[in-house]
Amino acid sequence: MKNVFVRIGLVVVATAVCTWIIPGVDDAIESVFQILVLIAST
């Protein structure tokens, strides 16, 4: 069980760092999020 939490933590940190550092990733994520919000609101 502890191993699972470590894996989750690693994935969260790696995802956050990649989103923050790699140019354009945050913009792409926002685009997907915007589409999901539009679909949910219609």
Next chain:
Amino acid sequence: MVILKRIGVIGLWLLLIFSTAVVTAAFKQRFEDGPNRVFSGGPLVTGELYRGAEPDWGFVNEVPTLELQLLNPAQSRRIWVASVQGKMYVWSGYMNSFVGQLWKSWPAQAELDDRVVVRIDGIRYERRLVRIKTGPVLDELMAVVSQKYPSRASGADVESGNVWVFEVAPRATADSAVGDQA
């Protein structure tokens, strides 16, 4: 059964990754000069600060959105805008719904501190928000809104409190707010 379980686990991992990326992107935007499309941004820093006479705001009906920043808290968002009789208006819908009350925090914040900065086509204007609850201008405004955007809001929606409308009005002491942004 094993395959379904594996698909479920993969789905949860993907959901975790996407959720983390969304939260990170939204948080990162708070440090940027203005909002992006959906996520709120930081203070509006760049752009010439307009200091002339109050313009005829009719031109904003040709502008898709504007960037609106409150001074307290110093966060900005991209919102719809319309003009009637030369005045500029912004609004927020879904205010009577649970989701709207969670999602739309800026209207209540604007009632506490009405000072704002709006940026249109790269020019910043120091203004204040004056809430409009009733009046004949609402029906005219909502007609303009319906023509410009896919919105079906009416003056009755404003009077019921489901849509909060603000006039973007001149600030009496506009100069004093410049230092507050820093």
